[in-house]
Amino acid sequence: MQNSILSSRRRGDLEVEALLDAGLALMVASGGRRPRVADIVAAAGSSNDAFYRCFDSKDALVEAIVERGARTVVRYVRHRVARAAADGPEAQLRAGLAAVVRQAADAELARRTRAVLANGAAPAPHAGHIGVRLVDALAALLAQPAAELGAADPLRTARTTAGAAVAALQYWLFTEEVPGAAEVEHLVGFLLAGVRAPDPRRLRR
Template sequence: MQNSILRPVDRESAEAEALLDAGLALMVAGGGRRPRVADIVAAAGSSNDAFYRRFGSKDALVEAIVERGARAVVEQVRRCLARAADDSPEARLRAGLGALVRQASDAELARKIRAVLANGSGAGPHGGQVTVALVDALAALFAQPAAELGAADPLRTARTVAGAVVAALQYWLFTEEVPGPAEIEHLVGFLLAGVRAPRLR
């Protein structure tokens, strides 16, 4: 089951989404510099009362932006797997992994993520939990093709694969490296070989 952290939270969504969009835009435009709450609510056409009623603090807003991004990642992989539903299990898993890893080659997306993370205090209550929730949600998607490829413990295998991909994405994000097609193919091929490996069956 998808971790509750990655389930959309209804904060009277139109107003909340406007605040999230405004906060993200200002963080990116400022190169990671922390915008004031007053600037965020002005850009959103909202109010300080609305901001604190929805989020409580600027750190909570940052966490909500990160969570929204993680949900988008999971949905993108889910759609990719659905489009490959009639393909072989290896092709489905390759498609899902490829969709996930190719995000690391999107320089604009990486710039946005770095800007958002630069605005976090590091003391938020959900810091590492979003990563755990992301890995668990991806593992749930990868478990079926892993089972069809012969993994004896499909969910554990899928969680290992998802964790490895997320770790690679974080590495590229924080080193500001942009992986090329050969590096992406190497990672995807390596993970597929791991799923098929006899010791994992």
């Protein structure tokens, strides 16, 4: 009985992943437009019954795709920050910020990220807040190195820095510009200068 339950769960997980993959592929192919349920089901080799067993609606599927895309970005940034730990906090911040904007530098990655962010701003009930959650998750990764560089309010500084990096990423994605090394270095250097800037509250005293 237990094995039967586990097998059923695995099948359910595989169905969900197949539908998410199909939905994302169709969104990327159409430049970010939301596909029809019928097209998602056909691309996944699934059925309407399976779709509605996994998701309440197309909006629910889109939200899941957006959430998964954001988690992928955060995982990649976390990996790059961790790899730079031995080189100190500035290297960690540089690696993390460069990892954010790298989403626009690779053509295939840019297409996927553009489709995810385009739908994150669309009127699904919860996906519209994905930018906020993405910035907060990135800020949590950058707060410690910001503190080690002397930021007086590390979390606020990290949130501002992450927000600026995400805004630059969105600009490059939606203008379809590919940032070169000089553009990335300019952004990272500018944001690092902000992390090191004196606390304005102290300057007013």
